[in-house]
Amino acid sequence: MRIVGVTCCTAGIAHTYIVAEKIQAAATEAGHQCKIETQGTIGAQSQLTAEDIAAADVVILAHDIAVGGVERFAGKPVVDIPITVAMKNPKSLIATIEKKLANKK
Template sequence: MNIVGITSCPSGVAHTYMAAESLEQAAKANGIGVKIETQGSSGPENVLTAEEIKNADFVILTNDTAISGTERFKGKKVIQLSAQKIIAKSDALMKKLLTM
């Protein structure tokens, strides 16, 4: 299984990167391939490629603030959660995705 995602928060600092790290750690712990793009205060980093998006089974987005480039995920299974929920529940989310 492969997952891609974008994290962002209103200030574009701490929660953006904490959510990305939480998703990456939880995915790896559950044997899931992952790549997370961050849209922080310094702009997009670790930008997802069209190939990575194409190969993704799920897309995870934070919904704390507007994320640019969501049209890239048309036709994909998209999950939207707050950065806080992602940080707190990434492992449970990964386990649930494995059953879907």
């Protein structure tokens, strides 16, 4: 599975980047490709390209504030969650997404 996503938190500092790393690590451990864009105090980093998004099977939006550029994900399955959900149990998040996508096939 190819996963893309965006993380952003209220302060735009620690949680934004920690959660991005946790999601990527959990996805990789589960055998998936993953790229997460961070929208922090220094702006967007690891920005998702149109190609990244087109190739994605699912989009994860883990945030506590508005995510910029959500229109890019039109037509893709989107998992929209508070950033704390991904922070607490990223492996469970990935497992839940796997199950939901498998049920749609």
